Amino acid sequence: xxxxxxLGISRSNLYYQPVGPSDEELAxxxxxxxxxxxxxxxxxRRMVAYLAQQGYQVNRKRAQRLMRQLGIEAVYPKPKLSKxxxxxxxxxYLLRDVEIASVNQVWSTDITxxxxxxxxxxxxxVMDWYSRKVxxxxxxxxxxxxxxxxxxxxxxxxxxxxxxxxSDQGAQFTANAFTQTLQQADVQISMDGRGRCYDNIFIERLxxxxxxxxxxxxxxxxxxxxxxxxxxxFHFYNRQRFHQSLNYRTPDEIYYDSCSxxxxxxxSC
Numbered sequence: 001x002x003x004x005x006x007l008g009i010s011r012s013n014l015y016y017q018p019v020g021p022s023d024e025e026l027a028x029x030x031x032x033x034x035x036x037x038x039x040x041x042x043x044x045r046r047m048v049a050y051l052a053q054q055g056y057q058v059n060r061k062r063a064q065r066l067m068r069q070l071g072i073e074a075v076y077p078k079p080k081l082s083k084x085x086x087x088x089x090x091x092x093y094l095l096r097d098v099e100i101a102s103v104n105q106v107w108s109t110d111i112t113x114x115x116x117x118x119x120x121x122x123x124x125x126v127m128d129w130y131s132r133k134v135x136x137x138x139x140x141x142x143x144x145x146x147x148x149x150x151x152x153x154x155x156x157x158x159x160x161x162x163x164x165x166x167s168d169q170g171a172q173f174t175a176n177a178f179t180q181t182l183q184q185a186d187v188q189i190s191m192d193g194r195g196r197c198y199d200n201i202f203i204e205r206l207x208x209x210x211x212x213x214x215x216x217x218x219x220x221x222x223x224x225x226x227x228x229x230x231x232x233x234f235h236f237y238n239r240q241r242f243h244q245s246l247n248y249r250t251p252d253e254i255y256y257d258s259c260s261x262x263x264x265x266x267x268s269c
Contacts, residue, residue: 025066028066032051032063033115033211034216037211037212044060044063071113072113090191091190092191094188102258103128104160104162105164106129106162106190107126107164108129108202109126109166109167109203110207111123112207114215124147124151125151125203126152127202128251130258131252132206132251132254133238136152137230139226141223145175145177148175148178164190166191167190168192168200169191206237214230
């Protein structure tokens with residue numbers, strides 16, 4: 001076709017229709033995601049053994065590919081943890097032995113994979129460490145950097161900026177658009193070590209909660225339905241869900257009570 005020649009593409013590319021993951025692959029992804037929440041130290045070999053136990057014969061190469069798709073890797077000390085994206089700056093971890101004593105002292109973020117019927121999505125959230133309040137979130141069908149910047153900007157727009165912002169070394173968070181947004185807001189950037197999810201433990205617990213209390217319990221019609229249910233759950237989490245670590249108070253109670261006390265102290269100065 002003349003149009004294909006002008007555009008520099010082949011006819012096969014023009015007529016190609018993308019094929020979604022099979023039902024079997026979606027089932028395997030969900031099993032791997034659930035198991036990782038229980039045993040984050042499982043690498044590809046153990047995942048292969050676990051899947052075989054569940055009746056799925058998956059070789060190690062495929063398990064490694066699916067783990068990359070999920071954005072997970074075994075948690076254990078690794079050599080050469082300083083390997084970085086050649087065009088992205090990676091920042092040091094600033095929170096070792098730091099006492100978290102107030103709201104907006106530290107925020108953190110992460111992205112998790114959401115296995116749903118006939119597809120998958122990604123969820124990013126920003127959390128205040130002291131109160132555990134989820135400040136902003138968004139569901140996306142891709143892991144591109146643009147939606148990550150939108151979630152960050154939403155948190156900065158609606159709440160007082162943090163002193164430190166912590167993330168992992170994922171490409172979305174080391175990208176210039178993301179780090180420059182933090183620098184322009186005069187926020188210190190902290191990044192934990194590769195494969196060390198426990199440097200960002202509070203948000204890892206958040207993922208465990210939302211998956212066991214929502215994602216694994218319901219079927220979702222599409223991304224719009226998923227986004228609504230996630231939003232409803234986060235409202236419940238912030239406003240009604242009691243936290244043992246917060247003396248059975250809610251994140252909103254801790255966050256707004258602390259903000260009010262800080263304002264009173266500033267007004268008395």
